[in-house]
Amino acid sequence: MKGRLGTLTALYVTQYLGVGFITVGLTAILRDGGTSLDTLALLQIVGLIWPIKFLWAPILDRYGSRHRGHYRSWLLVLQSALVLALLALLPFASPADALGPIVAICAAYVFFSATQDIAVDAVAVRMLAESARGTGNGIQVAASYLGNLLGGGACVLVYDQFGWASAIGLLVAMTAVGLVVVWRFREPPRTDRVARIGTAYRALRSVVGQPGGRWWTVGVEPLDYVGAGMAYALVTPALVDAGWSLGRIGVVTGVVTSAPAIVAGLVAGLGVGRFGRGGVLVAGGLALTVSTLLLLPLMNGQAPLGGTVAALCCFMVAYTIANVVLYTVNMDYSRPDTGGTDFTVLSSFGLVCSFVASSIGLAAAERVGYPAVAVAAIVLVAAGVVLGLAHQRRFPHRPSPTAGLPVGRSTPDAAVERPAADGAKAVA
Incomplete structure (x- = not known):
């Protein structure tokens, strides 16, 4: 159970790192570069992707690889996508001058993060013992704040001292830890009935x-x-x-x-x-x-x-x-x-x-x-x-x-x- 909680901790924390950076760190960096409050408000709108993620959640329950693990196969793709989305921010050393691409990349990141959250939650539902569910959800909630602390705080301090590339590099490195965890994670084979897409949506x-x-x-x-x-x-x-x-x-x-x-x-x-x-x-x-x-x-x-x-x-x-x-x-x-x-x-x-x-x-x-x-x-x-x-x-x-x-x-x-x-x- 400790191993399962450790896996969930790493995945929950890494999925929130970029979210914390976007909502707190990037907002501060853009404001410092002269971006208007109206424009910053538009950046926050990308967060609306999270409340509507239930629209595609049944797809993850229905489709998955039995060979690589039903939800692990999704996590391999999504955790990699999180890393790639953050790497895509590297060329924009002056983010205030490239708001269009920045917002588009952030929207893609939030979509990948929200979808990854569906898969991690599904793993938690299936693998956590009854006595560990409180601890698992405590980790999930704490992870969101740790993401704010690291993505929104530490990365801004690195940006202030060393610049954009160093801040994004730190963010990529921390997020890549989750990718290592997914590669090492071995989801037990799923031998029960996999819900059909109609059942999943019902x-x-x-x-x-x-x-x-x-x-x-x-x-x-x-x-x-x-x-x-x-x-x-x-x-x-x-x-x-x-x-x-x-x-x-x-x-x-x-x-x-x-x-x-x-x-x-x-x-x-x-x-x-x-x-x-x-x-x-x-x-x-x-x-x-x-x-x-x-x-x-x-x-x-x-x-x-x-x-x-x-x-x-x-x-x-x-x-x-x-x-x-x-x-x-x-x-x-x-x-x-x-x-x-x-x-x-x-x-x-x-x-x-x-x-x-x-x-x-x-x-x-x-x-x-x-x-x-x-x-x-x-x-x-x-x-x-x-x-x-x-x-x-x-x-x-x-x-x-x-x-x-x-x-x-x-x-x-x-x-x-x-x-x-x-x-x-x-x-x-």
């Missing part, structure tokens, strides 16, 4: 048809993600209104807050195994409530450096804890033969909720002010926690006897994990 809908699936997907997840997303959407404009420079905002929100979030992801993952889904869900909800209250001085225009950084770190820690448990339950609902599709649908819905929440939060703040929206966010998160606990009591997680076994030893019926029937005792 999984887009049937995944929420499992016991408690709709309750979780259209109830618990939206409340938590909309509440947390509304609060976080206020942070950047509130910092600007409080007089912070764009440089300080970028460093604090993209780099400084990533370090405690990485630790929180790993600790929360272990906590899921120790205290159960419900226990960590409550901890995340309480932490989000307290940390959002700590942001109220910022929402009222008071933003001293020390206190504001501490409040933002607390918020990111709380948001990370909530994310880990939400992802873990999503994996509980993911079935081995359509694992890529199932997990992608559920996690993408959370991403969509976050995007919508950002718009709702900012629009509402224009009319009623930052503090009122922050309080509304707390209420939504609290409602999500209450609904989540009720969900766990009625549809608790029930370990599958074949979870975590080599893929070749599982069967389509025995390996499909389904929440327990109504009235069962809550795990938490």
Whole structure:
């Protein structure tokens, strides 16, 4: 199991390196070169590829090489594509003067990264033991912040000292580690039934048809993600209104807050195994409530450096804890033969909720002010926690006897994990 977790760690981290560079590092480099904020906003739009990746997730569940490994065959191509996309950035030493090619390459990279995420999630669904799912999803969430820290922080420092080629070279070298991991990875042979393409696409809908699936997907997840997303959407404009420079905002929100979030992801993952889904869900909800209250001085225009950084770190820690448990339950609902599709649908819905929440939060703040929206966010998160606990009591997680076994030893019926029937005792 340690070897499996190590493989997943390397793949999750390397897929987020370029994303962190694009959203944080490249944005700072382009701004330093005089690129307008409107143009930078267009660069951020490429991130919309991630929420719609469920559209092609069934293709990865259906097609794959039995000789090289069903999902490993995809990972070999996609991890190589990530490296090549980053190498394609090397000729553009003055990225502000080549925005067209830069944006196109970044869009291609994000597409490859999102698709690689489908394959890695599918491997995690099939290979992680029940007791390791919390840890696996803690690693996944922590990896996104580590990608920000390395891709958005370390690469910018290298760029500032040694130039564009050195920064991209470092990014390529770190991403290539994932390619080495994939080459060494030996996916157990898949002897169970591979879902047909029609079945794989029907999984887009049937995944929420499992016991408690709709309750979780259209109830618990939206409340938590909309509440947390509304609060976080206020942070950047509130910092600007409080007089912070764009440089300080970028460093604090993209780099400084990533370090405690990485630790929180790993600790929360272990906590899921120790205290159960419900226990960590409550901890995340309480932490989000307290940390959002700590942001109220910022929402009222008071933003001293020390206190504001501490409040933002607390918020990111709380948001990370909530994310880990939400992802873990999503994996509980993911079935081995359509694992890529199932997990992608559920996690993408959370991403969509976050995007919508950002718009709702900012629009509402224009009319009623930052503090009122922050309080509304707390209420939504609290409602999500209450609904989540009720969900766990009625549809608790029930370990599958074949979870975590080599893929070749599982069967389509025995390996499909389904929440327990109504009235069962809550795990938490």
